[in-house]
Amino acid sequence: MTSAAPExxxxxxxxxxxxxxxxxxxxxxxxxxxxxxxxxAISAMEEHLLERFGQEHDVPGRYQDWKQMIAEAxxxxxxxxTPTFLHRPMAVHALEAGVNVLxxxxxxxxxxxxxxxxxxxxxxxxxxxxxxxxxxxxxxTA
Numbered sequence: 272m273t274s275a276a277p278e279x280x281x282x283x284x285x286x287x288x289x290x291x292x293x294x295x296x297x298x299x300x301x302x303x304x305x306x307x308x309x310x311x312a313i314s315a316m317e318e319h320l321l322e323r324f325g326q327e328h329d330v331p332g333r334y335q336d337w338k339q340m341i342a343e344a345x346x347x348x349x350x351x352x353t354p355t356f357l358h359r360p361m362a363v364h365a366l367e368a369g370v371n372v373l374x375x376x377x378x379x380x381x382x383x384x385x386x387x388x389x390x391x392x393x394x395x396x397x398x399x400x401x402x403x404x405x406x407x408x409x410x411x412t413a
Contacts, residue, residue, distance in 0.1 A: 287312035295352035312344035
Protein backbone atom coordinates (compact mmCIF):
# COMPACT_ATOMS: atom_id res chain seq x y z
CA MET A 272 0.00 0.00 0.00
CA THR A 273 1.56 3.28 -1.06
CA SER A 274 0.28 6.74 -0.25
CA ALA A 275 1.85 10.11 -0.87
CA ALA A 276 2.50 12.37 2.09
CA PRO A 277 0.72 15.74 1.96
CA GLU A 278 2.91 18.68 0.98
CA UNK A 279 4.95 19.83 3.97
CA UNK A 280 4.19 16.68 5.94
CA UNK A 281 6.57 13.94 6.89
CA UNK A 282 6.67 11.02 4.52
CA UNK A 283 4.71 7.93 5.51
CA UNK A 284 6.45 5.43 7.76
CA UNK A 285 7.69 2.45 5.72
CA UNK A 286 6.60 -0.68 7.56
CA UNK A 287 7.06 -4.41 7.19
CA UNK A 288 5.66 -7.42 9.03
CA UNK A 289 7.39 -10.74 9.69
CA UNK A 290 4.94 -13.56 10.37
CA UNK A 291 1.40 -13.84 9.03
CA UNK A 292 -0.35 -15.83 11.73
CA UNK A 293 -3.17 -14.23 13.72
CA UNK A 294 -1.02 -11.54 15.35
CA UNK A 295 0.83 -10.72 12.14
CA UNK A 296 -2.47 -10.37 10.31
CA UNK A 297 -3.55 -7.78 12.90
CA UNK A 298 -0.35 -5.80 12.30
CA UNK A 299 -0.87 -5.97 8.52
CA UNK A 300 -4.46 -4.74 8.80
CA UNK A 301 -3.52 -1.92 11.20
CA UNK A 302 -0.65 -0.68 9.06
CA UNK A 303 -2.73 -0.92 5.88
CA UNK A 304 -5.50 1.17 7.46
CA UNK A 305 -3.19 3.93 8.74
CA UNK A 306 -2.65 6.78 6.25
CA UNK A 307 0.63 7.67 8.02
CA UNK A 308 2.06 4.25 7.13
CA UNK A 309 3.09 2.59 3.88
CA UNK A 310 2.99 -1.16 4.34
CA UNK A 311 5.75 -1.98 1.88
CA ALA A 312 6.73 -5.56 2.76
CA ILE A 313 5.55 -8.75 4.41
CA SER A 314 7.41 -11.94 5.17
CA ALA A 315 6.20 -15.46 5.89
CA MET A 316 7.30 -18.97 5.07
CA GLU A 317 3.88 -19.79 3.60
CA GLU A 318 3.66 -18.58 0.01
CA HIS A 319 -0.16 -18.71 -0.01
CA LEU A 320 -0.29 -16.28 2.94
CA LEU A 321 2.09 -13.89 1.21
CA GLU A 322 -0.08 -13.98 -1.90
CA ARG A 323 -3.36 -13.60 0.01
CA PHE A 324 -2.36 -10.72 2.28
CA GLY A 325 -0.13 -9.12 -0.32
CA GLN A 326 -3.03 -8.89 -2.75
CA GLU A 327 -5.63 -8.00 -0.13
CA HIS A 328 -3.58 -5.05 1.16
CA ASP A 329 -1.66 -4.16 -2.01
CA VAL A 330 1.74 -4.92 -0.45
CA PRO A 331 4.48 -4.70 -3.08
CA GLY A 332 7.23 -6.59 -1.22
CA ARG A 333 6.54 -10.24 -0.42
CA TYR A 334 9.36 -12.31 1.02
CA GLN A 335 9.76 -15.87 2.20
CA ASP A 336 13.19 -14.87 3.54
CA TRP A 337 12.85 -12.28 6.31
CA LYS A 338 16.55 -11.36 6.12
CA GLN A 339 16.11 -10.51 2.46
CA MET A 340 13.15 -8.30 3.36
CA ILE A 341 15.23 -6.43 5.97
CA ALA A 342 18.04 -5.98 3.43
CA GLU A 343 15.91 -4.85 0.49
CA ALA A 344 12.69 -3.18 1.64
CA UNK A 345 14.16 0.06 3.09
CA UNK A 346 12.00 -0.20 6.20
CA UNK A 347 11.60 2.33 8.98
CA UNK A 348 9.94 -0.23 11.24
CA UNK A 349 9.30 -3.95 11.26
CA UNK A 350 6.73 -5.83 13.31
CA UNK A 351 7.86 -9.26 14.45
CA UNK A 352 4.88 -11.56 14.91
CA THR A 353 6.54 -14.95 14.95
CA PRO A 354 7.02 -17.65 17.57
CA THR A 355 8.77 -16.20 20.62
CA PHE A 356 12.05 -18.09 20.13
CA LEU A 357 12.55 -16.14 16.88
CA HIS A 358 12.05 -12.67 18.36
CA ARG A 359 15.63 -12.17 19.56
CA PRO A 360 17.49 -13.15 16.37
CA MET A 361 15.04 -11.28 14.15
CA ALA A 362 14.97 -8.15 16.31
CA VAL A 363 18.74 -7.98 16.73
CA HIS A 364 19.26 -8.44 12.98
CA ALA A 365 16.73 -5.71 12.14
CA LEU A 366 18.12 -3.30 14.74
CA GLU A 367 21.67 -3.84 13.51
CA ALA A 368 20.39 -3.05 10.00
CA GLY A 369 19.00 0.27 11.26
CA VAL A 370 15.32 -0.72 11.45
CA ASN A 371 13.08 0.09 14.43
CA VAL A 372 11.32 -2.98 15.88
CA LEU A 373 7.88 -3.69 17.29
CA UNK A 374 7.75 -7.24 18.60
CA UNK A 375 4.81 -9.25 19.79
CA UNK A 376 4.64 -10.35 23.39
CA UNK A 377 6.29 -12.00 25.08
CA UNK A 378 9.41 -10.10 24.10
CA UNK A 379 11.73 -13.08 24.40
CA UNK A 380 12.03 -16.51 25.97
CA UNK A 381 14.57 -15.44 28.57
CA UNK A 382 15.74 -12.33 30.35
CA UNK A 383 19.14 -12.76 28.71
CA UNK A 384 17.58 -12.78 25.24
CA UNK A 385 15.53 -9.67 26.08
CA UNK A 386 18.66 -7.93 27.40
CA UNK A 387 20.47 -8.68 24.13
CA UNK A 388 17.58 -7.12 22.21
CA UNK A 389 17.67 -3.99 24.38
CA UNK A 390 21.45 -3.73 24.01
CA UNK A 391 21.15 -3.99 20.22
CA UNK A 392 18.54 -1.20 20.17
CA UNK A 393 20.68 1.05 22.36
CA UNK A 394 23.78 0.42 20.27
CA UNK A 395 21.90 1.13 17.02
CA UNK A 396 20.05 4.14 18.43
CA UNK A 397 16.76 2.58 17.33
CA UNK A 398 13.43 1.92 19.01
CA UNK A 399 12.53 -1.53 20.34
CA UNK A 400 8.96 -1.83 21.57
CA UNK A 401 6.76 -4.69 22.72
CA UNK A 402 3.13 -4.84 21.65
CA UNK A 403 1.27 -4.68 24.95
CA UNK A 404 -1.85 -3.34 23.27
CA UNK A 405 -4.32 -4.54 25.91
CA UNK A 406 -2.74 -2.31 28.54
CA UNK A 407 -4.21 0.64 26.64
CA UNK A 408 -7.77 -0.73 26.37
CA UNK A 409 -10.23 0.87 28.75
CA UNK A 410 -12.42 -2.23 28.82
CA UNK A 411 -9.62 -4.35 30.30
CA THR A 412 -7.98 -1.87 32.67
CA ALA A 413 -9.07 -1.04 36.20
